[in-house]
Amino acid sequence: MKHAPVRTRSIRVSLGGRSYPILVGSGVLADLGHHAAELRDVTNVIVITSPHIASFYVSPLQRALSESKLPFEMHLIPDSETAKSEPVLFNIFHHLLRFGADRGSVLVAFGGGVVGDIAGFAASVFMRGIRWIQVPTTLLAQVDSAIGGKTAINLKEGKNLIGTFYQPNFVLSDISLLRTLPMSELATGFAEVIKYGMIEGENLFRYLEQSAGKLLQGDPRVLGKVVLESSRIKGRIVSKDEREKSEIRMQLNLGHTFAHAIEREGGYRKISHGQAVAVGLLAAARLSYLKGWMKASTVERVGNLIRLVRLPAKLSELGLKPEVVIRAMEHDKKKKKGVLRFVLPKRLGALVVTDKITPVQLKLALR
Numbered sequence: 001m002k003h004a005p006v007r008t009r010s011i012r013v014s015l016g017g018r019s020y021p022i023l024v025g026s027g028v029l030a031d032l033g034h035h036a037a038e039l040r041d042v043t044n045v046i047v048i049t050s051p052h053i054a055s056f057y058v059s060p061l062q063r064a065l066s067e068s069k070l071p072f073e074m075h076l077i078p079d080s081e082t083a084k085s086e087p088v089l090f091n092i093f094h095h096l097l098r099f100g101a102d103r104g105s106v107l108v109a110f111g112g113g114v115v116g117d118i119a120g121f122a123a124s125v126f127m128r129g130i131r132w133i134q135v136p137t138t139l140l141a142q143v144d145s146a147i148g149g150k151t152a153i154n155l156k157e158g159k160n161l162i163g164t165f166y167q168p169n170f171v172l173s174d175i176s177l178l179r180t181l182p183m184s185e186l187a188t189g190f191a192e193v194i195k196y197g198m199i200e201g202e203n204l205f206r207y208l209e210q211s212a213g214k215l216l217q218g219d220p221r222v223l224g225k226v227v228l229e230s231s232r233i234k235g236r237i238v239s240k241d242e243r244e245k246s247e248i249r250m251q252l253n254l255g256h257t258f259a260h261a262i263e264r265e266g267g268y269r270k271i272s273h274g275q276a277v278a279v280g281l282l283a284a285a286r287l288s289y290l291k292g293w294m295k296a297s298t299v300e301r302v303g304n305l306i307r308l309v310r311l312p313a314k315l316s317e318l319g320l321k322p323e324v325v326i327r328a329m330e331h332d333k334k335k336k337k338g339v340l341r342f343v344l345p346k347r348l349g350a351l352v353v354t355d356k357i358t359p360v361q362l363k364l365a366l367r
């Protein structure tokens with residue numbers, strides 16, 4: 001089926017001198033060179049990507065950068081979470097130097113959250129910080145990880161333990177890059193999009209309910225709208241609370257206290273982040289119901305939407321028991337010497353942070 005092109009729209013993340021635009025549209029990759037050249041006094045451009053992603057897009061990427069007449073190079077990193085590591089990071093630094101990178105160089109993160117996190121971290125510390133551009137190629141990266149400037153690598157002791165807050169100079173979200181994304185990866189993005197629907201309220205949530213079928217088919221118009229709205233919400237939250245100093249940026253953790261424990265207990269390979277977040281979102285809605293806040297009919301809508309995009313809604317569908325997940329959450333709490341805090345939806349569009357949850361309520365929410 002042929003689709004009409006998605007009109008390019010721009011959103012601004014307002015952070016004073018660190019403000020930047022997010023451009024969303026189909027085919028915006030073609031403008032990468034033009035936008036890179038607009039940054040002042042650029043010496044060269046170095047693209048960080050993976051062999052898998054490059055296998056689809058090396059030609060359009062090279063075409064886009066050739067337009068700018070800026071010298072450019074490409075550096076490939078491995079294609080998995082294990083790439084967010086010390087050896088891969090230092091290899092990036094050595095290659096940057098080999099490419100003649102200096103303080104005027106611009107790094108391009110061309111990939112999903114893995115590429116974005118490590119390339120952003122490299123940009124933030126190479127020569128005390130060089131400019132960088134995010135070109136997210138997964139739905140999760142377009143709606144979430146490419147916005148907000150959180151960068152990181154993992155240590156053997158845990159995920160994202162070393163990182164910085166370092167905003168990109170702009171984000172180019174090209175919807176047409178999602179065409180080659182496997183359904184399992186699209187689904188991970190859907191879970192985050194449902195989260196934004198719950199954060200934002202009735203309008204976006206109803207749009208998702210009505211468009212779930214088209215979303216599943218990868219309809220670029222629906223994907224375009226969903227990426228745009230999600231970017232707007234994330235951009236707004238980041239603008240208000242860049243460094244997660246208040247409860248504002250915590251809103252983005254809706255469903256994630258459950259999800260992290262589910263992922264860990266399920267083994268990261270068996271249960272995807274999207275599946276874990278989907279189950280976590282319904283658990284958060286049910287917990288809110290048990291607290292007397294969310295209406296039963298709204299909880300049902302959350303469950304239905306999750307199922308409409310073919311994600312699991314209940315823990316039992318992942319073969320896990322509530323006790324195991326609760327134990328994992330308790331363990332996490334002890335490790336951080338803190339209390340278990342949950343972001344809960346009082347209703348669609350109204351979130352609350354609470355630590356007043358009983359073990360019985362937790363168990364019921366996860367059943």
Ligand SMILES: NC(=O)c1ccc[n+]([C@@H]2O[C@H](COP(=O)([O-])OP(=O)(O)OC[C@H]3O[C@@H](n4cnc5c(N)ncnc54)[C@H](O)[C@@H]3O)[C@@H](O)[C@H]2O)c1
Nearest residue numbers: 052079112113114115137138140141145150177180181185
């Ligand atoms: N910085 C943040 O704020 C933030 C937020 C959320 C998640 N993250 C991080 O993001 C990472 C997960 O990111 P992800 O879900 O994008 O996964 P990912 O980067 O591992 O990519 C998933 C898979 O999709 C492939 N892929 C990427 N783009 C493709 C395309 N257009 N066509 C075909 N295949 C493509 C990749 O090669 C990879 O195999 C985690 O490391 C997580 O910690 C960071």
